[in-house]
Amino acid sequence: KETEVKERSVFDIPIFTEEFLNHSKAREAELRQLRKSNMEFEERNAALQKHVESMRTAVEKLEVDVIQERSRNTVLQQHLETLRQVLTSSFASMPLPGSGETPTVDTIDSYMNRLHSIILANPQDNENFIATVREVVNRLDR
Structure with missing residues (x-):
């Protein structure tokens, strides 16, 4: 009901009166502030999206590195087992x-x-x- 009263009171303000102009200025200032805030949020969002994309790229690179390291570890483990067998038979x-x-x-x-x-x-x-x-x-x- 409070918003209805507020809306009704807004519509009840006679046009081009001092009260109307002040109300209009206040709404314009509020709208400018909202646009400014919106623009700041969009800039932050764009920066965050760049960070997210950068992180995705880094994660993908790390996943490739992990796969390569696992492959190397497998090869090294096989080499170690072969070396153990050779040493065992030699000694x-x-x-x-x-x-x-x-x-x-x-x-x-x-x-x-x-x-x-x-x-x-x-x-x-x-x-x-x-x-x-x-x-x-x-x-x-x-």
């Missing part, structure tokens, strides 16, 4: 001094760590063993 006849441990595909990582520790810890005591390790490694390079 199968070489039990570690002290423990007598020989490698399996599942234990080759720990075997190689222990082998490295043994070589660094007592190189003088394990000269023959180290020479055999060198021979095995040299055969791997071929």
Whole structure:
């Protein structure tokens, strides 16, 4: 009802009176402010749309990168498995001094760590063993 009263009072203002002109100026000022606000929102919207498009492009690029990295990881994982198998078969006849441990595909990582520790810890005591390790490694390079 308040809007009806307001509308009625607007229509009840006699044309070209001071009150009408003031009311008209107020509406024009309000309309200018609304247009200005609308233009600002449109500018913000355009800027945000550019950001969104930029983000979409970045996401697409990252998705391509992820696919490439997954592919590389698969290739590297296959290479690692092949390397583990080659090392296991190459060192199968070489039990570690002290423990007598020989490698399996599942234990080759720990075997190689222990082998490295043994070589660094007592190189003088394990000269023959180290020479055999060198021979095995040299055969791997071929």
